[in-house]
Amino acid sequence: MQHARDSSSWSESDLSLRDHVGTLRANVERLVAADEPVALYLDVDGTLLDVALTPSTVHIPPGLPELLDALSQRLSGAVAIVTGRPLEEADHLLSPARLVAAGVHGAQMRLSVSGGIESLAPSFDPFLHADIKKIVQDLPGIVFEDKGNGVALHYRLAPEQQPALLLMLENLLPKYPNQFAICGGRKVIEILPLGFSKGRALRKLATLPAFANRVPVMIGDDIADVDAFQAAEDLGGFGLKVAGEHFSKEEATFQGPADVLSWLQVLSHSRHP
Numbered sequence: 001m002q003h004a005r006d007s008s009s010w011s012e013s014d015l016s017l018r019d020h021v022g023t024l025r026a027n028v029e030r031l032v033a034a035d036e037p038v039a040l041y042l043d044v045d046g047t048l049l050d051v052a053l054t055p056s057t058v059h060i061p062p063g064l065p066e067l068l069d070a071l072s073q074r075l076s077g078a079v080a081i082v083t084g085r086p087l088e089e090a091d092h093l094l095s096p097a098r099l100v101a102a103g104v105h106g107a108q109m110r111l112s113v114s115g116g117i118e119s120l121a122p123s124f125d126p127f128l129h130a131d132i133k134k135i136v137q138d139l140p141g142i143v144f145e146d147k148g149n150g151v152a153l154h155y156r157l158a159p160e161q162q163p164a165l166l167l168m169l170e171n172l173l174p175k176y177p178n179q180f181a182i183c184g185g186r187k188v189i190e191i192l193p194l195g196f197s198k199g200r201a202l203r204k205l206a207t208l209p210a211f212a213n214r215v216p217v218m219i220g221d222d223i224a225d226v227d228a229f230q231a232a233e234d235l236g237g238f239g240l241k242v243a244g245e246h247f248s249k250e251e252a253t254f255q256g257p258a259d260v261l262s263w264l265q266v267l268s269h270s271r272h273p
Contacts, residue, residue, distance in 0.1 A: 106120070139161045
């Protein structure tokens with residue numbers, strides 16, 4: 001896992017890296033200001049919202065739903081949420097804004113603003129579900145989050161439990177072959193249906209009428225977003241990182257959610273004179 005370094009340790013390569021990520025940000029600004037076709041794909045936790053001790057205690061910045069609506073209008077509907085959260089939960093946090101979205105790393109999708117939430121993966125085997133719950137019972141401080149199509153185990157309240165938690169989950173893999181994958185994150189380990197990822201979700205969303213033939217821009221802060229960055233870049237677009245527990249300040253385009261929101265506010269009004 002990468003961490004931010006003290007500014008006294010910056011080197012010439014760091015400055016080059018910062019110039020590079022600054023150029024990425026400026027390129028997107030120019031495209032939007034010039035009314036070029038751009039599509040935005042936004043992670044939620046750690047990107048639009050500050051990370052909290054537990055998923056239920058996040059703070060919603062004032063004006064965030066209105067900002068998302070303004071962005072969607074500015075980009076002709078080409079704004080999507082790509083999150084690890086279940087979509088019903090994300091909708092509740094971002095209400096009354098309603099966007100095209102992928103939840104649980106693409107295991108859930110809403111392919112139009114007026115459409116319903118589609119589940120693309122079956123619920124977990126109840127025996128696997130029970131075995132995961134048993135692990136949590138054996139490790140005090142772990143927060144169990146049932147996502148329907150997946151499970152998240154948060155260890156922010158008990159970081160010392162991470163090695164044991166990971167080992168116990170890996171021991172379940174032979175018992176349930178080809179049923180789930182283990183994905184790390186910011187003080188969380190996610191158990192996901194095999195074959196689903198934010199990258200796969202972005203590629204699917206990029207085929208929708210409002211998003212097709214647009215330059216994709218993915219903004220995220222965590223390990224699970226890396227696959228989506230790659231998907232955006234493969235489609236001729238950009239992956240913009242948010243500094244935090246995974247990306248250092250030197251390699252990140254944004255220094256935190258507040259920086260992201262300020263930039264999106266500017267983007268929603270930017271036009272060439």
